[in-house]
Amino acid sequence: NAGVTQTPKFRILKIGQSMTLQCTQDMNHNYMYWYRQDPGMGLKLIYYSVGAGITDKGEVPNGYNVSRSTTEDFPLRLELAAPSQTSVYFCASSSPRRPGMNTEAFFGQGTRLTVV
Amino acid sequence: GDSVTQMEGPVTLSEEAFLTINCTYTATGYPSLFWYVQYPGEGLQLLLKATKADDKGSNKGFEATYRKETTSFHLEKGSVQVSDSAVYFCALISITGKLIFGQGTTLQVKP
Secondary structure, X not given: OOOEEEEOOEEEEOOOOOEEEXXXXXXXXXXXXXXXXXXXXXXXXXXXXXXXXXXXEOOOOOOEEEOOOOOOEOOEEEOOOOHHHOEEEEEEEEOOOOOOOOOOOEEOOOEEEEEO | OOEEEEOOOOEEEEOOOOEEEOEEEEOOOOOEEEEEEEOOOOOEEEEEEEOOOOOEEEEOOEEEEOXXXXXXXXXXXXXOOHHHOEEEEEEEXXXXXXXXXXXXXXXEEEO
């Protein structure tokens, strides 16, 4: 009963390096989301996806890329890491809105990223 | 576009005090509404939810009612405990599936 799994939990990057944050869910949810949470702040939507092959930008997409080749996986790519990307990243998934269906979003435990 | 606005914090209360955290939203149609809680150093947990107008969500003594006429979803608890100290987020899922959060309200409960 894994739910939403994010890897890694912690990572330190040097400026200019690239990395992929992994997110996978086993609930067959169509909708998936990536957020960042800066210290003492709320959650800002980076990208989201309403199904395999479909992605869309959120509030703060610059410096990030995503892909959704399967229902289960929604990786987030940082191409050229910058100190401004130091944050905690959360992945979430939910099921589509249909009468009687559970629409709540389930969250991963987060990835704490530091860019130095 | 769709948005969620919460009252600014921090909110500091004594144990057993009454809690209200205001939340209003702007959205097309009938979004689903949620309250999430985040304890220090942890991820987000669903606290309660409501999926249609006049629904009341409740959990662990917390309640919130979906008010379409005032576009509000205020969180209330009759008697807070020290263990309720956390950050509370109001959120909605729009009819297009986008999950949008308010800025969060920090609650500190003192013994």
